[in-house]
Amino acid sequence: MSAPSLGSARRPWWLLAPTLLVLGVLLLWPIVRVVVLSLQDFGLRELVRGGAEFIALDNYVAVLTNERLWRIALPNTVVFAAACVVLTVVVGTLIALVLHQLSGVWRTLVTMAIMAAWAVPAVTGTYVWVYLFDAREGFLTGLLAQAGLIDLATQNLFSDRGWFYAIATLNVVHHGFPFVAVTVLAGLTTIPQELHEAAMIDGATAWQRFRQITLPLLKPVFAIVTILSTIWDFKVFTQIYLMPGGDGANRSVLNLGTWSYVTAMSQNNYGMGAAIAVLLTLLLLAVTVIYLRTLFREEEL
Amino acid sequence: MRKSPLQIAGLTLASLAIVVFSLFPVWVMVTRAFDPGAGSGRRSVIPSGFSLEHFVTVLERSSFPTYLMNSLVVALVTVVASGLLALFAAVAVARFRFSGRTKILMMILIIQMIPIEALVIPLFLQAKTLGLLNSLLGLSVIYIAFSLSFAIWTLRGFVAGIPVELEEAAYLDGASWWQMFWRVLFPLVAPGLVAVSVFSFILAWNEFIFALTFMSDGDKYTAAVGLRTFFTRGGTDWGSVMAASTLITMPVLLFFVAVQSRLSSGLMSGATKG
Numbered sequence: 355m356s357a358p359s360l361g362s363a364r365r366p367w368w369l370l371a372p373t374l375l376v377l378g379v380l381l382l383w384p385i386v387r388v389v390v391l392s393l394q395d396f397g398l399r400e401l402v403r404g405g406a407e408f409i410a411l412d413n414y415v416a417v418l419t420n421e422r423l424w425r426i427a428l429p430n431t432v433v434f435a436a437a438c439v440v441l442t443v444v445v446g447t448l449i450a451l452v453l454h455q456l457s458g459v460w461r462t463l464v465t466m467a468i469m470a471a472w473a474v475p476a477v478t479g480t481y482v483w484v485y486l487f488d489a490r491e492g493f494l495t496g497l498l499a500q501a502g503l504i505d506l507a508t509q510n511l512f513s514d515r516g517w518f519y520a521i522a523t524l525n526v527v528h529h530g531f532p533f534v535a536v537t538v539l540a541g542l543t544t545i546p547q548e549l550h551e552a553a554m555i556d557g558a559t560a561w562q563r564f565r566q567i568t569l570p571l572l573k574p575v576f577a578i579v580t581i582l583s584t585i586w587d588f589k590v591f592t593q594i595y596l597m598p599g600g601d602g603a604n605r606s607v608l609n610l611g612t613w614s615y616v617t618a619m620s621q622n623n624y625g626m627g628a629a630i631a632v633l634l635t636l637l638l639l640a641v642t643v644i645y646l647r648t649l650f651r652e653e654e655l
Numbered sequence: 656m657r658k659s660p661l662q663i664a665g666l667t668l669a670s671l672a673i674v675v676f677s678l679f680p681v682w683v684m685v686t687r688a689f690d691p692g693a694g695s696g697r698r699s700v701i702p703s704g705f706s707l708e709h710f711v712t713v714l715e716r717s718s719f720p721t722y723l724m725n726s727l728v729v730a731l732v733t734v735v736a737s738g739l740l741a742l743f744a745a746v747a748v749a750r751f752r753f754s755g756r757t758k759i760l761m762m763i764l765i766i767q768m769i770p771i772e773a774l775v776i777p778l779f780l781q782a783k784t785l786g787l788l789n790s791l792l793g794l795s796v797i798y799i800a801f802s803l804s805f806a807i808w809t810l811r812g813f814v815a816g817i818p819v820e821l822e823e824a825a826y827l828d829g830a831s832w833w834q835m836f837w838r839v840l841f842p843l844v845a846p847g848l849v850a851v852s853v854f855s856f857i858l859a860w861n862e863f864i865f866a867l868t869f870m871s872d873g874d875k876y877t878a879a880v881g882l883r884t885f886f887t888r889g890g891t892d893w894g895s896v897m898a899a900s901t902l903i904t905m906p907v908l909l910f911f912v913a914v915q916s917r918l919s920s921g922l923m924s925g926a927t928k929g
Contacts, residue, residue, distance in 0.1 A: 376800050377800060381766050492698065634770070
């Protein structure tokens with residue numbers, strides 16, 4: 355290759371050094387540290403004085419035998435993530451299919467609108483949805499009450515686990531569908547128009563063409579958007595934490611992310627918080643590996 | 656293919672529905688920010704009037720300008736530092752062949768998949784030990800680490816696209832390696848640096864969990880965390896929340912519209928979600 359000057363054998367390492375230092379200290383070491391912490395009894399005393407006692411798997415035992423995990427945090431995480439992933443991918447795909455049919459001004463307009471939805475930061479987006487479902491002033495709470503679905507005099511939507519997560523799902527799907535739409539649209543443009551035309555001549559309906567042509571050809575694209583959405587939706591933190599009661603005040607709406615955070619930061623039980631964080635990461639890894647395996651297995655057939 | 660009038664009507668209706676659904680939160684946020692009736696208990700998405708009073712409250716009678724300034728400082732430090740570090744690293748992996756090169760590239764890719772939320776606890780303890788809590792620089796360093804991986808992979812492509820002949824011509828003219836780097840490579844990867852900068856700016860500007868954990872002093876809050884100060888025990892000042900939210904959202908919205916054509920032309924990397 356290039357690089358004729360002397361000393362160039364060491365140059366790539368000099369160029370990489372700052373990056374490797376930053377990644378090592380701020381990403382690799384904390385990974386080691388979070389695992390070590392999860393094996394320690396690390397509380398406020400250890401934080402102030404230093405030194406911590408190793409307690410083997412006690413933190414994991416405490417988490418895995420905790421009712422809060424099985425009754426609250428795990429279902430809140432898994433059911434919520436599953437609902438979000440399915441809805442995000444379906445809504446995103448439908449919108450991509452519409453976008454693919456559009457041209458000119460309409461296409462630009464719809465693309466801009468989707469981009470705007472994408473651009474809204476999680477923090478401000480969450481506050482807007484909280485406002486829309488506010489008990490006193492919320493527009494959507496008003497609609498729900500008019501439809502007779504809720505009783506405003508007695509019900510606060512956010513204190514109810516089901517409503518809380520329904521609102522969170524709406525928030526996360528709204529934040530996540532633009533990525534799916536844009537990615538699937540990019541995939542759709544790669545499918546030769548002739549395939550659809552030939553299928554139409556053979557009398558295939560729109561649904562049949564989607565099932566027989568689009569779906570098989572875009573399988574890698576759907577795999578990517580599903581895996582990424584799953585990873586994102588399993589570890590949702592901000593959108594839950596910022597909703598009323600989501601910061602730990604309402605125990606019934608904790609998910610794995612907020613439970614880990616509240617355990618460590620509010621209760622100063624850093625060891626157990628770390629153990630929950632490790633379990634969440636392992637869950638994420640397992641889901642990703644299962645996805646990838648099913649994908650590759652089907653590929654072999 | 657020609658479309659029937661029925662199909663055109665259906666498509667138009669669907670497009671309108673998508674536009675309304677997509678823009679609904681932005682519409683609510685912005686109209687409420689300018690609506691003097693926000694916070695008065697009026698359930699409507701149609702504004703009752705126009706006034707700048709909420710912006711005046713936010714910008715003159717609250718600490719929000721400080722929070723905005725903190726966010727700006729953190730974002731700019733992140734953009735400059737991660738851009739430079741990533742460019743150095745990208746040049747190293749794109750222009751040199753050395754043992755361990757592939758391993759380093761793979762490591763950088765895998766690192767991107769770690770859920771950063773899982774690292775809050777150890778990084779908080781580390782920062783506490785090092786005295787980096789409540790430090791804008793300490794927070795920036797975290798964001799630099801989070802944005803590096805994407806930045807390196809993106810810039811690597813841009814660097815690899817520059818013909819080696821241009822470098823060799825610089826050497827023939829007597830340039831040293833660093834002169835060649837600043838005068839030849841740097842200007843040519845500028846478009847890549849812009850893309851990477853937008854990404855890391857948005858990451859730093861929007862980030863919540865680390866900003867919340869690291870900044871306990873009121874005057875060190877970033878804008879995303881400072882929004883919480885409008886929620887008090889006495890009730891929520893929704894007009895101020897919406898005005899401040901509008902101020903936070905606008906730069907990101909402008910960036911997204913600016914890179915819109917790039918994104919919709921099929922940048923398949925999933926790294927742009929907050």
